[in-house]
Amino acid sequence: MPRKLPEYNAASLADIAFMLLLFFLVTTTMDTDSGLERRLPPPPPPNQDLTNQPQIKERNVFVVLVNKNDQLLVEGKPMRIRDLRQKAEEFMANPNNDPKLPEKEVKDVPFFGPTEVTKGVISLQNDVGTTYGTYIAVQNELVGAINDLREQLAQQKWNKSYKDLNEDQQKAIREIYPSKISEAEPKKVGKK
Amino acid sequence: MSKFRKDDKKETPPISTAALPDIVFMLLFFIMVSTTMREVTLKVQVKLPQATELSKLERKSLVSYIYIGPPQQQYQASLGSEPRIQLNDSFSNVGDIQDFIISEREAHDEAEVPLMITSLKVDQYTKMGIVSDVKQELRRVQALHINYSARKRTEKD
Numbered sequence: 630m631p632r633k634l635p636e637y638n639a640a641s642l643a644d645i646a647f648m649l650l651l652f653f654l655v656t657t658t659m660d661t662d663s664g665l666e667r668r669l670p671p672p673p674p675p676n677q678d679l680t681n682q683p684q685i686k687e688r689n690v691f692v693v694l695v696n697k698n699d700q701l702l703v704e705g706k707p708m709r710i711r712d713l714r715q716k717a718e719e720f721m722a723n724p725n726n727d728p729k730l731p732e733k734e735v736k737d738v739p740f741f742g743p744t745e746v747t748k749g750v751i752s753l754q755n756d757v758g759t760t761y762g763t764y765i766a767v768q769n770e771l772v773g774a775i776n777d778l779r780e781q782l783a784q785q786k787w788n789k790s791y792k793d794l795n796e797d798q799q800k801a802i803r804e805i806y807p808s809k810i811s812e813a814e815p816k817k818v819g820k821k
Numbered sequence: 822m823s824k825f826r827k828d829d830k831k832e833t834p835p836i837s838t839a840a841l842p843d844i845v846f847m848l849l850f851f852i853m854v855s856t857t858m859r860e861v862t863l864k865v866q867v868k869l870p871q872a873t874e875l876s877k878l879e880r881k882s883l884v885s886y887i888y889i890g891p892p893q894q895q896y897q898a899s900l901g902s903e904p905r906i907q908l909n910d911s912f913s914n915v916g917d918i919q920d921f922i923i924s925e926r927e928a929h930d931e932a933e934v935p936l937m938i939t940s941l942k943v944d945q946y947t948k949m950g951i952v953s954d955v956k957q958e959l960r961r962v963q964a965l966h967i968n969y970s971a972r973k974r975t976e977k978d
Contacts, residue, residue, distance in 0.1 A: 639839065639842065640838065642842040643838065643841040643842045643845055645842075646842050646845035646846050646849060647845055649849055650845055650848055650849045650852065653849065653852045653853055653856070654852060656858060656859060657852070657853075657856035657857060657858055657859065658856060658857060658858075658859055659855065659856045659857075662877070662878040662881070662884070662940060662968075662970060663875040663876065663877045663878065663970070663971070663973070664872070664875060664876070664878070664940065664941075664968040664969050664970040664971045665872055665874060665875065665876075665968065665969040665971055666876045666938075666966075666967075666968050667967055667968070667969065668965050668966055668967070669956060669959060669960050669965040669966075669967060670960065670965070671960065671963070671965060672960045672961055672963075755949050755953075756949065757948065757949060757950035757953070758948050758949070758950070759948065759949040760945070760946055760947070760948065760949070761870065761943050761944065761945055761946070761947040761948070761949060761952055762870040762945030762946065764949055764952075765870040765871075765872055765945070765969055765971055766870065766871075766872070768872075768969070769872040769873060769874055769971075772874045773873060773874045776874055
């Protein structure tokens with residue numbers, strides 16, 4: 630009969646585990662990355678004919694210019710960032726069919742039937758000297774305007790938040806309020 | 822009543838710590854599962870801008886990071902304080918971005934390449950000139966899905 634092994638002392642096991650725990654606490658991060666998601670336009674084809682581009686009517690374009698002093702010029706008028714969201718929503722929705730605001734085109738959208746869809750495009754141009762923080766603030770307001778409109782429509786139609794709709798319903802709403810924010814090719818306006 | 826009184830001289834027994842390692846291991850596993858390793862040591866200072874319309878980056882393995890900002894204090898003597906680009910662990914130029922994106926793609930499955938996202942972590946006081954250059958490079962290499970990293974704005978202005 631072999632001798633019974635003595636039970637080993639497990640008191641330091643906790644210390645070892647604590648050491649591992651501290652190591653992981655120090656070397657890892659828990660913060661989830663978040664940010665504004667955008668899609669860049671594909672690069673222009675090399676032999677593009679610049680003269681033969683489709684003309685977009687002036688009433689269909691919402692021009693936002695940001696200069697090197699981080700000042701905004703929206704549709705030819707100076708504006709503060711906090712007023713931009715409302716102005717952009719007005720432009721994209723055009724509730725009263727104002728002739729100065731963008732045209733609408735009747736499209737067949739699932740769930741909604743024939744619906745008037747705006748032809749408006751938001752054009753954002755910035756200077757080389759614009760501060761990145763301002764640029765993000767402007768982008769944020771423009772994305773926010775479209776998100777607000779989508780949210781309103783979702784509430785109106787299904788009484789639900791846009792986030793809670795299924796994939797097809799979201800797609801239908803995206804078709805009515807497309808995220809059309811175009812960024813011009815960078816150019817230098819004014820001296821640095 | 823002496824039948825119930827057991828031992829008058831008995832001291833309180835020491836608390837058993839046998840379960841302590843189990844508890845600590847539980848914490849350890851929780852932290853190992855719910856966190857991620859720090860990817861790079863930052864050589865540039867990045868103070869992210871604030872925004873409200875944020876979306877989360879879902880799959881971290883598919884994200885490539887580009888950092889732009891003024892160099893950290895210890896590098897400023899040799900590099901100056903103008904914003905620089907950091908890719909992986911080193912300072913880079915705009916021309917290195919194409920190679921960086923291509924090597925990131927090669928590290929992934931071909932099926933996953935269209936899902937890849939480039940996250941731009943840019944200091945909020947950087948001028949747009951350098952950011953536009955980076956965006957042009959990304960367009961040239963067809964990495965069109967980007968994410969401007971930002972913090973959640975806490976209070977209203």
